[in-house]
């Protein structure tokens with residue numbers, strides 16, 4: 001019997017994990033839990049890598065990427081969508097209300113409006129000011145571990161892209177991933193987060209994985225899918241997570257010390273694995289040991 005429920009999330013997203021936990025402890029579906037978690041940083045204007053308040057692209061437009069996947073390989077994604085506060089919920093609408101898996105750009109925005117989603121201006125004055133300051137130098141160099149909130153505040157790259165994996169009391173494993181992508185990316189750039197198999201992949205019977213960090217590197221090795229395949233071949237969750245960062249270190253054309261990748265893996269038995277290419281990737285795990293459940297913040301060193 002799985003040690004459920006369990007929720008894991010990238011970075012120190014404790015408030016988000018608590019939102020998932022509320023769903024799981026009342027016997028809810030892991031997909032509802034993982035969606036509830038992702039909606040927390042999406043609506044937080046102080047979180048500069050997700051949704052409202054996210055850093056814009058280099059043209060000053062906030063463009064969002066998200067995806068969802070349930071325990072039966074049902075999935076949905078949106079990429080480069082603008083004016084939508086909750087891209088994770090829009091991704092779920094793509095899954096539940098269209099014959100497709102992914103909608104991008106203006107088509108995704110039009111679909112949102114057709115579903116009654118109110119358009120929202122996502123560029124906050126603070127994010128706009130940081131972007132204007134960045135324009136002075138316009139040097140594009142995403143910082144390692146830029147997602148950590150304990151970096152000196154006001155750093156232009158502060159963010160907390162969230163990937164969530166939830167295992168519910170009935171053993172159903174689902175995941176979500178949502179981001180505004182790397183700060184000051186080129187217009188139209190899409191990272192790993194909305195790509196099923198890269199930023200998120202779930203095979204209900206085998207396990208799930210999420211990735212964060214420099215998305216180009218995760219796409220290069222089909223990161224989340226690679227982790228789940230490692231589980232399928234009998235490796236532990238921890239080994240599966242390491243196998244992905246090791247592969248990236250081997251194949252990346254970039255300097256591996258100048259990039260960060262964090263990978264989280266959740267097995268169908270509740271086993272958790274985590275790996276980072278550099279020290280400093282942290283994540284939150286919430287388990288049923290106590291009620292209210294304690295949040296353990298793990299860190300890869």
Ligand code: SD4
Nearest residue numbers: 161181182191212213215
């Ligand atoms: C991306 N993987 O767009 C995302 C960024 C990220 O915390 O994880 N930031 O490449």
